[in-house]
Amino acid sequence: MSSSGTSTPQLPKANPSTSNQNASLPQYSLPGPQVQGSKYNQLLAVIEELGKDIRPTYAGNKICAERLKRNLIHARILTKESFLSHIINDLIIASTYQLDAGGEIRDGKFVLLSSSPLSTKSVIPTSAGIFRFTVIDANTVLACLTNGKLVRANINESAVCFESQEALSDVMLLTVSQSPSGDRILTSDNKGQVIVADSWDFKNVSSWDGHKLPYTNEPCEVWSSCWLDDNRICSGAEDGIMKLWDLRSTEKPIAVNKNFEAGVVFIEQFGSEILTGSYDEHLRVFDERKLSEPLRESKLNGGVWQVNRIVGDDFRLICACMYGGWQIIDSQSLETVAENQAIGKDLLYGASAVCCEENKYSVACCTFNNYTVTVESVDV
Numbered sequence: 001m002s003s004s005g006t007s008t009p010q011l012p013k014a015n016p017s018t019s020n021q022n023a024s025l026p027q028y029s030l031p032g033p034q035v036q037g038s039k040y041n042q043l044l045a046v047i048e049e050l051g052k053d054i055r056p057t058y059a060g061n062k063i064c065a066e067r068l069k070r071n072l073i074h075a076r077i078l079t080k081e082s083f084l085s086h087i088i089n090d091l092i093i094a095s096t097y098q099l100d101a102g103g104e105i106r107d108g109k110f111v112l113l114s115s116s117p118l119s120t121k122s123v124i125p126t127s128a129g130i131f132r133f134t135v136i137d138a139n140t141v142l143a144c145l146t147n148g149k150l151v152r153a154n155i156n157e158s159a160v161c162f163e164s165q166e167a168l169s170d171v172m173l174l175t176v177s178q179s180p181s182g183d184r185i186l187t188s189d190n191k192g193q194v195i196v197a198d199s200w201d202f203k204n205v206s207s208w209d210g211h212k213l214p215y216t217n218e219p220c221e222v223w224s225s226c227w228l229d230d231n232r233i234c235s236g237a238e239d240g241i242m243k244l245w246d247l248r249s250t251e252k253p254i255a256v257n258k259n260f261e262a263g264v265v266f267i268e269q270f271g272s273e274i275l276t277g278s279y280d281e282h283l284r285v286f287d288e289r290k291l292s293e294p295l296r297e298s299k300l301n302g303g304v305w306q307v308n309r310i311v312g313d314d315f316r317l318i319c320a321c322m323y324g325g326w327q328i329i330d331s332q333s334l335e336t337v338a339e340n341q342a343i344g345k346d347l348l349y350g351a352s353a354v355c356c357e358e359n360k361y362s363v364a365c366c367t368f369n370n371y372t373v374t375v376e377s378v379d380v
Contacts, residue, residue, distance in 0.1 A: 020376040023118045091121075092364050093155060094350075094373055097129020097146055106146040106172075110153055115364065115375045122158040126151050131174050144173035144187050150202045164202035168195050175225045186226070186233055192219025194235050196247065208250045211237035223265040226274075228288055234274060236264025242276060244291055255291045265305055270331075275317075277304025283319060283334060298334035300327055301341050305349050312355035318363065319351070326351040326365050328378070338380050346370045353378075 092115055097108040106129035112121045128147035136142050140161070141153045148167030153160050169189040177186045178199060185197045194210035197203060213220045220238035227233050228244075232254075236242045242264050244255035266277030273295065274286040283304050284294040302324025310316050310328070316337060319327045325344030328337045338361070346367035353363045359380040366373050 020374050021115070021118045022375075023113060023120070023373045091155075092352075092373065092375070093133070093135070093141060094366055095130035095133050095143065097131065099129075108145065110141065110143075110155070111373075112155060112158065113373060115362070118373070118375055124153050124155075124158055124160060126153075126160060127163060129172075131172060132176055134176055134178070136178060142176055142178060142185070144176040146172040148173055148189065150176065150185060150187065150197065162202070164197075166203070168197055168202070168204055168207075169193060174221060174223055177226055179227050179230055181230050184230075188222035188225050188235060188237075190221040192222060192237070194222055194225060194233070194245070194250075196233075206247065206250065210235050210243065210245075211239050211241065213239050221263070223263060224267040224276075226267045226269055228269055228274075234267045234269075236260075236267045236276060236278075238263040240264060240278075240280075242267065242291065244288075257286075257291045259293070262303075265303065266307055268307060270309075275307055277307055277319070279303040281321070281324070283307065283329070285334070296334055298329070300324060300329075300336075301339065302344055306351065308352050310353045310355055310361065313353075313361075316355075318353040320348055320365065322347055322349065324348075326363060328353065328361065328363075328380075338378050340365075340376065340378075343367060343374065346372070 092113040094111040094113060095108065096111065097106050099106055108126045108129035110124040110130065113119065114121050126145060127149065128145040130143045131146055133141050133143035139154055139156050141155055143151050143153065145151055148169035148171060149164045150168065151160055151163040168187060172190045173187050174190055175188045179186065183199050184205060185199050185202065187195045187197060188210065192209050192211045193207050195207040196205045198205055209219065211220050211222050212218060222235055222237045224236040225233060231247050233245050233247065234242060235245065240258065240260040240262055242257045242260065243253035246254050260278050260280060262279035264276055264278050268275050272288060274288050276284045276286065281302055281304065282297050282299050284297040286294050300319055300321050302321035304319055305322050306320040308318050310318055315331055317329050317331050319329060321327055321344060323344045325339060325341040325348055327339040329335060330337060343365065346369040348365055348367050351363060351365040353361045355361055361378045363376045363378055364373065
């Protein structure tokens, strides 16, 4: 991926040279309240407007102000070997959600970009904001929406292939993943529900109350979930708890870990290990047979919102660390190999990377506050 401009983030053990290019997505303005009177009354009105989507948290969340932001942007380079042609073609998928001027409806879209040069190729609108998405195959992306629905999109034809007719939840869906056998979808919402749906018609197969805040017993955001196999899943939530469930009996979890210092916002299976990210800024690796304590852990630069494999490099991962920017880490030692912490000043929620040749990477990331997709070339 070619790029222009140069910056050099400083690392304690490596000095990667980077070049980058940016693309701005549509800038969604916060609806401003129309208030007459003193500056003080106007300020109170603005504070009330900003607080509509944010309620108190009791899970020790260090970044509680991040919760339920009005816009959210993810970006991913297609990340499996079968997508090699798309990587060569520099395809980047971004997703967005925005709150409309009335403050009630969230709109969203997929934005397909080319990075040589960085530009928009096409846009796929959805019926609501896209909170998370996952790449199913070379043609298909699966996403969960803020209106409680799932959607399947064809990225080659730039069209939404299928959207659920009925919502799986009356609130926002926060996670999405497909079962190993491909017949079911795992999702969750911001009122504590864990949901399994049919992958063909997106109808509810089973659902249950998975997470509640410890001090109020109120249902809370289930930020993360993943499949371990066709019968077992993991979930993590705002309550700072990770739970392992057997789908054949979901009355209670078969294993629980309460040792997180804040909300669990990322869970993914990597081989026989489970990786977790938390608002407490720690990346933890667990053996799926023993969730009581991590095999290894590392404190990163910020809340660990997303972790992705690096295409072409089986030994390194890239982490999206919110205000801490992105970090490329060794998957075994968890030591930082390269990073761009400065880009986190605009709140980074998504990052992906491709290894172009040994110790040379192309990194694509999204930042929330300035509505920007950035592509960087990094030499370690």
